[in-house]
Amino acid sequence: MTAKARSKATSSAKGPLVETTYRDALREALREALREDDRVFLMGEDVGSYGGCFAVSLGLLEEFGPERVRDTPLSESAFVGAGIGAAIQGMRPIVEVMTVNFSMLALDQIVNNAAALLHMSGGQYPVPLVIRMTTGAGRQLAAQHSHSLEGWYAHVPGIRIVAPATLEDARGMLATALSDPDPVLLFEHGSLYTMKGTLRADAGAVDLDRAAVRRPGTDVTLIAYGGMLARTLEAAEALDAEGMSAEVVDLRTLRPLDDATIVGSVRNTHRAVVVDEGWRSGSLSAEIVARIQEQAFYDLDAPVERVCSAEVPMPYAHQLEAAALPQVASIVAAALRTKG
Amino acid sequence: MTAEPLDLLRTMLLIRRFEERCAELYSGGQIRGFLHLYVGEEAVAAGVCAELTEDDSVVSTYREHGHALARGVPLESLMAEMFGKVTGCSRGRGGSMHLFDRSRRFVGGNAVVGGGLPLALGLALGDRMQGTPAVTACFFGDGAMAEGEFHEVLNLAVLWRLPLLLCCENNLYAMGTSIAKEHGSTELALRAASYGATAWPVDGMDAVAVNRAAARAVDEVRGGAGPVFLELRTYRFRAHSMYDPDRYRAKDEIADWRDRDPIELLAARLRADGSLTDADLAEIDAEVVARVTAAVEAAAAGEEEPVEELTRFVYSDTSTAARSVR
Structure with missing residues (x-):
C-alpha cells in the first residue's frame, strides 16, 4: 500500500x-x-x-x-x-x-x-x-x-x-x-x-509529502494548516469581496515541509500570509517565511505577513481566547496589508 | 541454568581490560566525548547477561561497555565505535554512550537517566503481544529510581505482567550525589516490591551470586510471573566519567570496595576450590589482552564515515522524508 x-x-x-x-x-x-x-x-x-x-x-x-x-x-x-x-x-x-x-x-x-x-x-x-x-x-x-x-x-x-x-x-x-x-x-x-x-465511501490512504492547494487564487497566497484552514478559506472568500483573489495552501505535513508547493504558489501570487495558531517567536510560521525569502525573494511584491496566536498562555474567558487566536478578520487584514 | 564461573571470570576480565585500554586511549585523545567506566561493576553485566538467550533484548545506560561485551557484541565493533569509525557498532554516530547491535538485540545505551526504562517496557510488550517467550533485561542505576519513569514503568510492567527484568545497579552514587542524599528510603528492592514486583537485593560484587539471582529471575519472568527487580549492590572503582575529579567519595570507602574486586573475589574462590591456577588466570588474561589489542589496531585502521553520509539515517533510506535533510 x-x-x-x-x-x-x-x-x-x-x-x-x-x-x-x-x-x-x-x-x-x-x-x-x-x-x-x-x-x-x-x-x-x-x-x-x-x-x-x-x-x-x-x-x-x-x-x-x-x-x-x-x-x-x-x-x-x-x-x-x-x-x-x-x-x-x-x-x-x-x-x-x-x-x-x-x-x-x-x-x-x-x-x-x-x-x-x-x-x-x-x-x-x-x-x-x-x-x-x-x-x-x-x-x-x-x-x-x-x-x-x-x-x-x-x-x-x-x-x-x-x-x-x-x-x-x-x-x-x-x-x-x-x-x-x-x-x-x-x-x-x-x-x-x-x-x-x-x-x-471508499476514501483511503493519502500521501504525506505534499501540501495541497485548497483554493486557487492569483493575488495572494494564504498558508495554513489544521484548525486554521477553515477560517483561512473563509478569509479568502471575504477577500474576494475586496477584489483580492487568494490562493489557500494547506500544509498538511509540517515536517518535512513541501517547499515546492508553498514557493510555487508564492511565485504566482507574489504575496503571502502565513496563518499559524502557534506563537510567532521561534515558530513554524517563522520557518515558512524564511523559506519563502530564501527561495522566492525576488518574486515577492511585499513583505510576507504572519497571523499567529497572541504570545500569552491561552486564557479561559471567551473574548480573551478569541482575541488571542487568528481570526477571519485578522487574516483578511494581513492579506490586504500585502497590497500596500 | 547458571553459568560456568570460569566463563564469568573471562567475561569480567574482558570488560576490565577493554575499559582500562579505553581509559588509556581517552587520555591519549583517540577516544573523545564522555567515557563512563564500569570498572568494579563487571560482575553485574557478566552474571545477568549469561542467563539471556539470543531472542532476549537488552537495554542499557551510558555506562554500557560491560553490558555490550557481556551480551556478546563483538569487541572490534565496540572499539571501532569508540574511535568513531564507520566500522563501529553504531557507524560512528553513537560513541561510548550509544552502542547498538541489532543482531544481538542490544537496543542501546540510553544517556538520559531513566530513559531506557520506557523503551524496555515496550520491547517486553512487543514480545508479549507476539507470543514469544523472550525477556527484556533493562539496566539502570540507583539514580534512575528517582526519575518518574521508574515509577511509571514498574507500575505498568506489573499491571500488564510484562516479561521485564529490571536490573538496578546500585553503585551508591547518582553521578556525584550519594544515595543518602537522593532517596528518602534507600531500600531500593523494598520500594520495587511495593509495586507488586518480585524484588530482592543481591551482592553485586559476587559474579556467582549475581548469576544465580539472574537465573532465578529470568526463569520467573520468562514463566509469565511479570517483572522481577534485582537490586545489584555494586560500586564503581573509578570516577563517574573521565572528567570527574571524584571529590565526593572518601578514599577509604573506595579502598574498602576495591578489597571486594569482583574479579579478585571470583579468582580467589576458584583458586581455593582448585579449579583455577595462577597460570590459568595469566593465560586467560593474556588472551583477553591480545583480543583487546587486536581490536584497538583494527579500530585505528578502520575507515571513517564520509561526511557526505552525515544526514543518512535521520529518516529511513526508503522514506520520502529522507530527501528533506539531504
Missing part, C-alpha cells in the same frame, strides 16, 4: 459520497488499520472503556478487545516509550496522547528516543510508530489544554509531523503514517472533531 498511497496527492476514491464527521473519519481509519494488520494496536489514556477522550475510539474496544485497544495509566512517558519499544520489536503501535500539552510529559521519549534511535544506532533501529494527539484552542480550555506546540515537534529531525485539516485527510493520513518506516506524529485539532461533510 505504501508506494501506491504515496503516488497520489490525494485519495482517488470514486465511490458514492457519504455524510460523516472528522471524528468518524478518524475512527474509521483506526478501525481499518486494526482490521487490516494484526501488528497494529491502539494505546493511550481512556482509549478503551471511555471510548477516547474525544470519542474517536468509541466502540473499538468492543470490536478488537483490550489487547489491541489498550487503556493505559496516566503515564505519558512510559506508554509513549512503550510504543517505541513495541515498534522496534515488530508491532505497529498507534499511541494516543490526549493533548499536545500533555505530550510534554513524554517529550524525552519522543525527541531523545523516537526521533534519534535510527541515527544514533547507525541505521539499525527504525521506529515505525504513530502518535496521535489533539492540539489547538477554541474550546475555552485555558492554558494547559489549548496550545499548538506541533511547531516544536516540527523542529526535530527524524520524525514526520502531519495535521489533517479535512475529512479526507482525517480518513486517509493514518494508513500512510502506519506504512512509514519512521515515527509520525499526527495532530488532530480539537475544534475539528465535530466538523461535518461528505467523503467518498
Whole structure:
C-alpha cells in the first residue's frame, strides 16, 4: 500500500459520497488499520472503556478487545516509550496522547528516543510508530489544554509531523503514517472533531509529502494548516469581496515541509500570509517565511505577513481566547496589508 | 541454568581490560566525548547477561561497555565505535554512550537517566503481544529510581505482567550525589516490591551470586510471573566519567570496595576450590589482552564515515522524508 498511497496527492476514491464527521473519519481509519494488520494496536489514556477522550475510539474496544485497544495509566512517558519499544520489536503501535500539552510529559521519549534511535544506532533501529494527539484552542480550555506546540515537534529531525485539516485527510493520513518506516506524529485539532461533510465511501490512504492547494487564487497566497484552514478559506472568500483573489495552501505535513508547493504558489501570487495558531517567536510560521525569502525573494511584491496566536498562555474567558487566536478578520487584514 | 564461573571470570576480565585500554586511549585523545567506566561493576553485566538467550533484548545506560561485551557484541565493533569509525557498532554516530547491535538485540545505551526504562517496557510488550517467550533485561542505576519513569514503568510492567527484568545497579552514587542524599528510603528492592514486583537485593560484587539471582529471575519472568527487580549492590572503582575529579567519595570507602574486586573475589574462590591456577588466570588474561589489542589496531585502521553520509539515517533510506535533510 505504501508506494501506491504515496503516488497520489490525494485519495482517488470514486465511490458514492457519504455524510460523516472528522471524528468518524478518524475512527474509521483506526478501525481499518486494526482490521487490516494484526501488528497494529491502539494505546493511550481512556482509549478503551471511555471510548477516547474525544470519542474517536468509541466502540473499538468492543470490536478488537483490550489487547489491541489498550487503556493505559496516566503515564505519558512510559506508554509513549512503550510504543517505541513495541515498534522496534515488530508491532505497529498507534499511541494516543490526549493533548499536545500533555505530550510534554513524554517529550524525552519522543525527541531523545523516537526521533534519534535510527541515527544514533547507525541505521539499525527504525521506529515505525504513530502518535496521535489533539492540539489547538477554541474550546475555552485555558492554558494547559489549548496550545499548538506541533511547531516544536516540527523542529526535530527524524520524525514526520502531519495535521489533517479535512475529512479526507482525517480518513486517509493514518494508513500512510502506519506504512512509514519512521515515527509520525499526527495532530488532530480539537475544534475539528465535530466538523461535518461528505467523503467518498471508499476514501483511503493519502500521501504525506505534499501540501495541497485548497483554493486557487492569483493575488495572494494564504498558508495554513489544521484548525486554521477553515477560517483561512473563509478569509479568502471575504477577500474576494475586496477584489483580492487568494490562493489557500494547506500544509498538511509540517515536517518535512513541501517547499515546492508553498514557493510555487508564492511565485504566482507574489504575496503571502502565513496563518499559524502557534506563537510567532521561534515558530513554524517563522520557518515558512524564511523559506519563502530564501527561495522566492525576488518574486515577492511585499513583505510576507504572519497571523499567529497572541504570545500569552491561552486564557479561559471567551473574548480573551478569541482575541488571542487568528481570526477571519485578522487574516483578511494581513492579506490586504500585502497590497500596500 | 547458571553459568560456568570460569566463563564469568573471562567475561569480567574482558570488560576490565577493554575499559582500562579505553581509559588509556581517552587520555591519549583517540577516544573523545564522555567515557563512563564500569570498572568494579563487571560482575553485574557478566552474571545477568549469561542467563539471556539470543531472542532476549537488552537495554542499557551510558555506562554500557560491560553490558555490550557481556551480551556478546563483538569487541572490534565496540572499539571501532569508540574511535568513531564507520566500522563501529553504531557507524560512528553513537560513541561510548550509544552502542547498538541489532543482531544481538542490544537496543542501546540510553544517556538520559531513566530513559531506557520506557523503551524496555515496550520491547517486553512487543514480545508479549507476539507470543514469544523472550525477556527484556533493562539496566539502570540507583539514580534512575528517582526519575518518574521508574515509577511509571514498574507500575505498568506489573499491571500488564510484562516479561521485564529490571536490573538496578546500585553503585551508591547518582553521578556525584550519594544515595543518602537522593532517596528518602534507600531500600531500593523494598520500594520495587511495593509495586507488586518480585524484588530482592543481591551482592553485586559476587559474579556467582549475581548469576544465580539472574537465573532465578529470568526463569520467573520468562514463566509469565511479570517483572522481577534485582537490586545489584555494586560500586564503581573509578570516577563517574573521565572528567570527574571524584571529590565526593572518601578514599577509604573506595579502598574498602576495591578489597571486594569482583574479579579478585571470583579468582580467589576458584583458586581455593582448585579449579583455577595462577597460570590459568595469566593465560586467560593474556588472551583477553591480545583480543583487546587486536581490536584497538583494527579500530585505528578502520575507515571513517564520509561526511557526505552525515544526514543518512535521520529518516529511513526508503522514506520520502529522507530527501528533506539531504
